[in-house]
Amino acid sequence: MPSSGPIFERASSAPPVPAGLPLIITLTGFADAGNAVSQTLDYMRDELDGTPVSVFSNDALLDYRARRPMISFDQDHLTDYRAPRLELSLVHDTLGQPFLLLGGYEPDFGWDAFTEAVVDFAGAYETSSATWVHAIPMPVPHTRPIGTTVSGTRKELTKAHSVWQPHTQVPATAAHLLELRLAEAGNDVAGFALLVPHYLAESDYPAAAMAALDSLSIATGLVFAGDDLREANRDYLAKVGDQIKDNEELSRMVSGLEDRYDAYMAGSTDATPIIHTGDLPSADELGAELERFLASRPPGEDDKRGL
Numbered sequence: 415m416p417s418s419g420p421i422f423e424r425a426s427s428a429p430p431v432p433a434g435l436p437l438i439i440t441l442t443g444f445a446d447a448g449n450a451v452s453q454t455l456d457y458m459r460d461e462l463d464g465t466p467v468s469v470f471s472n473d474a475l476l477d478y479r480a481r482r483p484m485i486s487f488d489q490d491h492l493t494d495y496r497a498p499r500l501e502l503s504l505v506h507d508t509l510g511q512p513f514l515l516l517g518g519y520e521p522d523f524g525w526d527a528f529t530e531a532v533v534d535f536a537g538a539y540e541t542s543s544a545t546w547v548h549a550i551p552m553p554v555p556h557t558r559p560i561g562t563t564v565s566g567t568r569k570e571l572t573k574a575h576s577v578w579q580p581h582t583q584v585p586a587t588a589a590h591l592l593e594l595r596l597a598e599a600g601n602d603v604a605g606f607a608l609l610v611p612h613y614l615a616e617s618d619y620p621a622a623a624m625a626a627l628d629s630l631s632i633a634t635g636l637v638f639a640g641d642d643l644r645e646a647n648r649d650y651l652a653k654v655g656d657q658i659k660d661n662e663e664l665s666r667m668v669s670g671l672e673d674r675y676d677a678y679m680a681g682s683t684d685a686t687p688i689i690h691t692g693d694l695p696s697a698d699e700l701g702a703e704l705e706r707f708l709a710s711r712p713p714g715e716d717d718k719r720g721l
Contacts, residue, residue: 421474421527422502425466429504431539436513436634439532439546441500441589443520447610448619450549454626455517457640464505464515468535470528472498477522502535507636514541520588528588529595536601543568544596545633546589547626549608551615552578555671556654560625566604567597571633577679578609604633613667614654620647 440455458464472478476498486494500518507513514535521528536544554561561577572579584590589605596603606629610622620643627638658664 419531420471421524422468422470422531424468425501427465428467429465431467431504431514432512433540434542435504435539436636437536437539437541437544438513438515438517438630438634438636439544439589439592440515440517441520441546441548441587442518444585444587445548445550445607447549447551447608447612447615448617448622450608450610450619450622450626451547453618453620453623453643454547454630457623457627457638457643458505458515458517461639461642462505462507464503466501466503467514468502470500470502470518470521470531472500475500475521475524475528476519480522481519502532508639509637511636513634513636514539525588525591529591532592533595533599533601536596537599541601543602543604543634544593545604545606545630546593547606547608547629548587548589549610549615549622549626551612552609553671554609554611554675555668556611556614556619556621556651557668557672558675560621561609562625562629563607563609564604565607566593566602568602568604568633571604575606575629575632606630606633611671620644620650 438458440451440458442452442455446452481498483498484496485492498519500521501516503515503517505513505515516532516535535541552561562575563578563580564572564576566572593603593605606626608622608625608629610619614622624640624643624647627640627643630636631638658668
C-alpha cells in the first residue's frame with residue numbers, strides 16, 4: 415500500500431484499510447452550485463467517523479494567494495491558523511459500513527501527479543468503485559426533484575439517472591481528470607453532475623447536498639442519514655417560498671420553469687429544451703431579489719448554513 419510520495423504523506427495514525435471498499439470523491443472548488451459538494455464534505459467530516467489515511471501536501475497543490483487560509487486575531491495576537499485539508503480517509507456511514515473518502519479542495523497545481531497518486535491508491539486498496547459529485551446551475555425549478563447527469567463506466571447508472579445527456583465541452587476539473595484516468599485504469603467509476611436551480615446556485619442550498627448524498631447512496635449502497643440537512647432544507651424552502659409568493663416576476667419564472675421541466679421529463683415532442691433561458695431573469699437579478707428579502711427579515715432568524 416502507498417506510504418508516501420512527493421505530494422502526500424501517509425498519516426501517522428493511519429488505520430488498516432480493508433480491500434474492496436468504495437471510494438467517494440468530494441473536491442470543492444469550481445463546479446459547486448448550491449455549495450452541494452462543500453456541504454456534503456462538511457457532513458462527511460462532521461457527522462461520520464473518519465480517520466485520515468494519507469494527507470496531501472498543501473505546498474505542492476494549493477495556490478495560497480488564490481484561496482487564502484483563515485487565521486484568527488485575538489485582541490493582540492494571532493491564533494487558530496486553519497490550513498486547508500485534502501485527505502484520503504477511512505470513513506464509516508450511518509450504519510457503520512466503511513468506505514474511502516477523498517475529500518478537500520480541488521488542487522490548483524500538479525493535476526497529473528495528483529491523479530496518478532489517486533489511481534495508485536485505488537489499485538493498492540482494490541477499491542470496488544469510485545464515485546464523485548459536482549453541481550452545475552441550470553434553469554430548473556426548486557419545486558421539482560434535482561436531476562442528474564451521470565458520466566463514467568457504469569452504464570446502468572447513466573441509463574437510470576441521467577435526465578440530461580448533452581454533447582458539449584466544459585471547463586475541466588481535477589475530478590473530471592480523475593474520472594478519466596480511473597476509467598482508463600479499469601476502475602468502475604461514476605460522476606454525478608447535479609442540476610441545481612440557477613437562481614439558488616450562489617447560496618447554501620441544502621437540497622443540493624441531500625441530492626449529492628442520495629446519488630452517492632445509489633452508486634455505493636452506503637447510507638447517509640442527513641437529518642440536519644433535511645431540517646435546514648425545510649427552513650430554506652419556507653424562506654424561498656415566502657419570497658416567491660410576494661414577487662410576481664419570481665412566481666412567473668418558477669411557473670415557467672415548472673412547465674418546461676414537466677414537459678421535458680414527460681418526453682413531449684414539443685418540449686422546450688431544459689437549458690433554454692431566453693426569457694428568464696438573470697441569476698444575478700434573482701439573487702438580488704432573494705438578498706433583499708433576507709435583509710428585511712429580523713436578525714437571528716437565519717443560521718450560519720442558511721441562505
